[in-house]
Amino acid sequence: xxxxxxxxxxxxxxxxxxxxxxxxxxxxxxxxxxxxxxxxxxxxxxxxxxxxxxxxxxxxxxxxxxxxxxxxxxxxxxxxxxxxxxxxxxxxxxxxxxxxxxxxxxxxxxxxxxxxxxxxxxxxxxxxxxxxxxxxxxxxxxxxxxxxxxxxxxxxxxxxxxxxxxxxxxxxxxxxxxxxxxxxxxxxxxxxxxxxxxxxxxxxxxxxxxxxxxxxxxxxxxxxxxxxxxxxxxxxxxxxxxxxxxxxxxxxxxxxxxxxxxxxxxxxxxxxxxxxxxxxxxxxxxxxxxxxxxxxxxxxxxxxxxxxxxxxxxxxxxxxxxxxxxxxxxxxxxxxxxxxxxxxxxxxxxxxxxxxxxxxxxxxxxxxxxxxxxxxxxxxxxxxxxxxxxxxxxxxxxxxxxxxxxxxxxxxxxxxxxxxxxxxxxxxxxxxxxxxxxxxxxxxxxxxxxxxxxxxxxxxxxxxxxxxxxxxxxxxxxxxxxxxxxxxxxxxxxxxxxxxxxxxxxxxxxxxxxxxxxxxxxxxxxxxxxxxxxxxxxxxxxxxxxxxxxxxxxxxxxxxxxxxxxxxxxxxxxxxxxxxxxxxxxxxxxxxxxxxxxxxxxxxxxxxxxxxxxxxxxxxxxxxxxxxxxxxxxxxxxxxxxxxxxxxxxxxxxxxxxxxxxxxxxxxxxxxxxxxxxxxxxxxxxxxxxxxxxxxxxxxxxxxxxxxxxxxxxxxxxxxxxxxxxxxxxxxxxxxxxxxxxxxxxxxxxxxxxxxxxxxxxxxxxxxxxxxxxxxxxxxxxxxxxxxxxxxxxxxxxxxxxxxxxxxxxxxxxxxxxxxxxxxxxxxxxxxxxxxxxxxxxxxxxxxxxxxxxxxxx
Numbered sequence: 064x065x066x067x068x069x070x071x072x073x074x075x076x077x078x079x080x081x082x083x084x085x086x087x088x089x090x091x092x093x094x095x096x097x098x099x100x101x102x103x104x105x106x107x108x109x110x111x112x113x114x115x116x117x118x119x120x121x122x123x124x125x126x127x128x129x130x131x132x133x134x135x136x137x138x139x140x141x142x143x144x145x146x147x148x149x150x151x152x153x154x155x156x157x158x159x160x161x162x163x164x165x166x167x168x169x170x171x172x173x174x175x176x177x178x179x180x181x182x183x184x185x186x187x188x189x190x191x192x193x194x195x196x197x198x199x200x201x202x203x204x205x206x207x208x209x210x211x212x213x214x215x216x217x218x219x220x221x222x223x224x225x226x227x228x229x230x231x232x233x234x235x236x237x238x239x240x241x242x243x244x245x246x247x248x249x250x251x252x253x254x255x256x257x258x259x260x261x262x263x264x265x266x267x268x269x270x271x272x273x274x275x276x277x278x279x280x281x282x283x284x285x286x287x288x289x290x291x292x293x294x295x296x297x298x299x300x301x302x303x304x305x306x307x308x309x310x311x312x313x314x315x316x317x318x319x320x321x322x323x324x325x326x327x328x329x330x331x332x333x334x335x336x337x338x339x340x341x342x343x344x345x346x347x348x349x350x351x352x353x354x355x356x357x358x359x360x361x362x363x364x365x366x367x368x369x370x371x372x373x374x375x376x377x378x379x380x381x382x383x384x385x386x387x388x389x390x391x392x393x394x395x396x397x398x399x400x401x402x403x404x405x406x407x408x409x410x411x412x413x414x415x416x417x418x419x420x421x422x423x424x425x426x427x428x429x430x431x432x433x434x435x436x437x438x439x440x441x442x443x444x445x446x447x448x449x450x451x452x453x454x455x456x457x458x459x460x461x462x463x464x465x466x467x468x469x470x471x472x473x474x475x476x477x478x479x480x481x482x483x484x485x486x487x488x489x490x491x492x493x494x495x496x497x498x499x500x501x502x503x504x505x506x507x508x509x510x511x512x513x514x515x516x517x518x519x520x521x522x523x524x525x526x527x528x529x530x531x532x533x534x535x536x537x538x539x540x541x542x543x544x545x546x547x548x549x550x551x552x553x554x555x556x557x558x559x560x561x562x563x564x565x566x567x568x569x570x571x572x573x574x575x576x577x578x579x580x581x582x583x584x585x586x587x588x589x590x591x592x593x594x595x596x597x598x599x600x601x602x603x604x605x606x607x608x609x610x611x612x613x614x615x616x617x618x619x620x621x622x623x624x625x626x627x628x629x630x631x632x633x634x635x636x637x638x639x640x641x642x643x644x645x646x647x648x649x650x651x652x653x654x655x656x657x658x659x660x661x662x663x664x665x666x667x668x669x670x671x672x673x674x675x676x677x678x679x680x681x682x683x684x685x686x687x688x689x690x691x692x693x694x695x696x697x698x699x700x701x702x703x704x705x706x707x708x709x710x711x712x713x714x715x716x717x718x719x720x721x722x723x724x725x726x727x728x729x730x731x732x733x734x735x736x737x738x739x740x741x742x743x744x745x746x747x748x749x750x751x752x753x754x755x756x757x758x759x760x761x762x763x764x765x766x767x768x769x770x771x772x773x774x775x776x777x778x779x780x781x782x783x784x785x786x787x788x789x790x791x792x793x794x795x796x797x798x799x800x801x802x803x804x805x806x807x808x809x810x811x812x813x814x815x816x817x818x819x820x821x822x823x824x825x826x827x828x829x830x831x832x833x834x835x836x837x838x839x840x841x842x843x844x845x846x847x848x849x850x851x852x853x854x855x856x857x858x859x860x861x862x863x864x865x866x867x868x869x870x871x872x873x874x875x876x877x878x879x880x881x882x883x884x885x886x887x888x889x890x891x892x893x894x895x896x897x898x899x900x901x902x903x904x905x906x907x908x909x910x911x912x913x914x915x916x917x918x919x920x921x
Contacts (some may be wrong), residue, residue: 068729070693074828078176087181087843091587099588100126101567103596103604104141108148111174113636113675115595116685117701117711121597121633121776123180124702127824128772130181131848137588138181139570141188142168145196145559150531153524157426160492161520164191167433169633174591174685176672177695179827181844186573189551190562191492195569197515198579199561200497202611204508205618207498211257214506217485218327218391221249226530228489237350248327248349253487254496254555258610262287262479265609274629279601286602288480293464294441295473297322297399300371300380303333309394309478312404313467314459316376317448318422319399320412323487327391334370334383341366341385348387356387357867363388363411374399375472376449386411392482402438403430409438413808417855422447423456434540484607486558491522491531493556501543501550510544516552530554563604564611567591580620594627601632631776635674637679638713648680672712683713696722697828702778702825728789728822732815732833738797739837743809750854754810757795759855761814766851766876768821774873775894776921782825785852788818812837820846865890867899875916883910892914 081087091097102122102469105115126138149160156163168189175182183358186534188195206212220229224244231900234246258265269280292311299305304324324331326348335341344366348356355361365386374381388407402412402419412419419432423443430439445451445459454462467473487496495516497509509516519538532538532554543550565579571588572581596604605627605797611628641649643660654660654667675682700721706712748758764784771781797811823830823843834843856862861881865873873895877885887908890896896918903920910916 065126068726068829070725070828072179072694073832074179074694077828077831078179080831081179081181082176084842085185086844087183089135089183091136091584093587095133097231097588098126098593099135099137099591100129100593101137101139101570101591101595103600104143104563104566105169105171106143106146106148109167109170111171111685113683113685113688113701113713116178116688116697117636117707118595118597118633119175119178120179120698120701121631121707121778122593123178123825123827124772124778125593125595125776126181127827127844128848131820131823131844131846133847134244136185137570138183139186139188139325139573140175140180140184141566141570142171142190143555143563143566143865144168144189144191145493145562147490147492150490150524156201159520160524161191161667164492172287172538174689177689178698181827185662186564186570188569188573189560190566193515193517194576195566196494196562198565198569199494200509200514200516200559201229201511201579202565202615203557203561204497204511204514206256206614207508209617211260211614212254213257214252214254216250217253217255218248219251219253219489220246221251222246225516227405234352237352237355241597245350247346248351250327250351253485254498254553254557255484256484256610258607259479259481259706261610261613262289264613265606268609268625272628272630275627276630276632277898278551279598279630279632281607286481286606290478290480292460292476292478293467293473294395294476295375295399295467297372297375297381299334300373302678306330306383307374307395308397308399309476310399312401313452313457313463313473314445314448314454315401315404315422316374316399316463317445317451318373318401318403318420319377319381320402320418320420321381321400322372323386323398323400323408323411324368324383325387325389325391325396326385328385328386328396331368331385334483335368335385338369341368344385348385351387353390355393357390361387361409363414365415367415375467382417384411384415384417393480394478401434403432404438404440406438406440409435420447438665446524468553481567484558484610485558486561487555488558489530489554490556490642491524494561495532496553496555496557498553499541499550500553501545501546501548504545504550507545507550511890513544513566530556532556534564560563560603560607564607565615567608568615568621570831580615582620585621589621589626590623591630592629593631595631595633597635598632605630624870634705634710636701636711636713637672638675639669640671640673640679640681642671644668648678652679652754653680667822674710675713688718692718692722693828695725695727695829698784699725699825703782704779706779707776724786725787725826727793727831728818729829731792732819733788733836735797735811736836738808739812739815741805741808743805743812746806746809746813748852751806751810753806754795756821757791757814758810760788760791762851762855765817765849766856767905769848769851770874770876772824777894778825781821785818785822785825792818817849819843820849861913863890863913864915865893865896866915867896868920869917870895872899879913883912886910886912886916890918 100122102118104522126136131137144164149164152158152163153160161488203212220234222229222239237246239246266289269283289312292309293313294307296305296307326345327710341897365384370383370385372383400408402408403421404423415424415672421430421432424430424446425443442456445454445456451459451462464475495518497516499507501507519535522535524531539552541550541552568580571584576583608626615621641654643665645663645665646660649667658667660667673679700718704717751758767784768781770778792814819830819833820843830843861877861879863875863886865875873893875889875893877889887910906919906921908918
């Protein structure tokens with residue numbers, strides 16, 4: 064009898080069996096409740112990293128658990144395979160982006176299979192496959208027909224040396240990543256999706272997503288940025304067309320002492336004629352990144368245009384300035400500056416000696432311009448405001464906007480921070496935009512029958528010039544679909560976020576050749592029940608996916624409003640770094656035994672924990688981990704080391720501990736296999752004379768693990784409960800006293816089988832092997848998830864209902880002797896309850912001993 068946990072043999076064996084049996088292949092089954100579990104599909108960069116290991120282990124536990132709970136589980140995988148890194152690889156290594164991408168996919172697919180992940184590989188999709196991206200083009204044409212896709216001039220990052228557009232990630236410190244030349248902002252025609260048409264629905268829909276983290280919803284609300292206020296027209300002293308601004312504080316209009324325009328505003332050339340210093344300022348602003356320009360810590364700077372506007376309420380002339388902190392793409396590209404009541408305007412006015420006028424006074428005390436050390440931005444009473452003087456500022460906002468509307472100089476308005484989605488990319492490795500330009504017919508959509516517009520394979524990628532596709536004549540030069548005359552194909556490709564904005568729908572019917580989505584299959588599987596991915600996707604990907612879902616709904620192809628019912632944003636994987644003051648981050652082998660850099664012999668700072676990354680030289684290669692410890696250990700450690708939403712701090716000792724635990728489980732079960740080959744009697748708790756504590760512990764473990772998986776996926780505490788059960792079993796003697804009837808063996812077998820089933824989602828290979836060794840003919844994952852015996856558990860624990868404002872929010876388990884204070888403390892610290900207490904103040908806690916806790920909030 065072998066005592067060695069031969070994980071390599073076990074894992075290879077069961078991965079082969081699962082594949083042969085098509086164990087995870089799934090079809091629609093109306094007789095079963097469906098469960099769609101999806102992790103964000105990866106970019107095929109070459110090899111998986113520890114973030115992938117954690118993310119996909121989380122998803123696999125969820126998928127396997129709900130499959131054992133009787134659900135029909137869809138758990139697919141694919142590849143977000145278009146993108147800039149493939150083009151960079153083409154330049155650096157002389158390999159075609161497609162070859163680089165598909166080689167990487169092959170290797171990463173092998174790694175994911177080695178992890179024992181329960182994916183239905185028959186549904187695998189690849190976004191760079193024409194069978195996929197043709198539907199990107201199909202959706203584009205549908206959106207173009209509905210006015211949701213349009214072209215307009217927009218500013219892009221431009222390198223004069225390379226003569227090409229740069230992605231944001233290719234601009235480093237305002238310079239080109241390749242030649243370090245200065246990057247400017249250049250205006251080019253770009254394609255946009257009109258996401259702003261759905262701004263209000265996207266905002267309101269967040270209130271109907273209770274399964275999303277509040278942090279993510281807050282980030283989306285801020286990104287959409289709904290503001291209620293007024294649009295006001297400021298006439299120009301020269302008589303040119305008025306400048307329109309948006310403000311949420313129309314009660315401060317009398318305090319507007321100057322105006323500020325974005326340097327890119329279309330009126331600027333007319334306003335600043337004959338002022339070369341203004342043009343120099345504009346050119347300098349073109350070299351600055353927009354995020355840097357508007358950052359709070361960036362110094363405010365500007366220049367006077369020489370022109371004046373007229374404050375429509377005071378009728379006084381006010382100067383028009385340009386400033387770095389105003390952007391054309393936000394609002395109207397112009398603001399009224401009220402320095403007494405806006406801190407940014409205040410700093411600008413002080414710097415350039417511009418007038419300041421107090422028009423809002425606090426209810427107690429009085430402000431004068433001379434007293435101001437900073438802007439007064441709170442509510443108060445209107446002063447120096449003509450007929451509105453004396454009104455409370457809140458009331459004044461409504462009164463002023465009525466006045467503006469009556470006189471035709473302004474109107475009520477709702478403004479959104481959200482801008483339309485610019486999808487044009489001057490790149491090769493992306494979805495071609497299906498548009499043709501004809502001198503006679505103008506912009507002509509590619510006919511649906513001509514889709515997909517295929518990427519040409521014979522393309523030179525040099526990063527010189529606007530787009531690699533523009534140099535492929537046979538791609539560019541086409542006949543106009545309308546007049547058959549000479550025409551030119553669009554050479555921009557789509558933002559790769561388009562690919563990931565609907566891929567979850569395609570998983571429902573990846574085999575469909577004649578349609579993007581098959582209504583009946585999508586109606587069965589969607590929406591996704593559990594979506595899992597990083598917090599870094601909180602805004603762009605998740606917002607675009609919600610937008611696409613609503614567009615596709617309005618095309619009549621689906622019926623649901625939201626793509627993801629529940630969202631889990633897992634934390635990062637972090638590890639200690641070593642940093643030399645001269646050479647930066649160091650690999651462990653670059654630090655000697657004395658803690659000094661092997662290159663310069665300077666002391667190295669060790670111990671700071673940071674996110675794993677190649678640049679920080681603190682990565683752990685999953686291949687090494689799988690080879691040394693196996694997939695089950697890698698999974699177990701990544702799930703046990705921290706709750707899924709928290710950052711995981713890497714620990715070699717923690718990995719070794721997980722491996723030791725699995726070995727202990729193996730030895731325990733393997734050592735009892737012979738004993739379990741003999742028949743055991745049926746048992747009930749009431750009739751047990753021996754092994755009652757073990758039997759109870761098994762039921763308590765069922766309850767604990769089930770609660771932890773049902774409630775916020777507390778994998779770490781679920782695994783801890785399994786470890787406790789193993790500890791109890793390790794001390795149990797399964798041999799009966801002389802004359803016994805096999806009760807001990809029966810209890811031990813029940814507890815061991817319970818252990819293996821509960822361990823299955825976490826360590827599937829070992830669970831399958833041990834389950835088979837016990838003589839069970841079926842896969843452990845074909846077993847139903849066990850249910851705890853309430854009577855047995857209640858003899859050991861007290862189950863208490865927790866309410867928030869009278870509504871059931873959780874149940875907690877405590878020792879039967881727990882007092883009122885312990886019940887109160889446990890209820891307030893319960894994770895499920897805490898989600899209902901966010902942003903609320905607890906007024907009192909009502910405890911009904913041994914039954915109920917009700918938390919009352921304001």
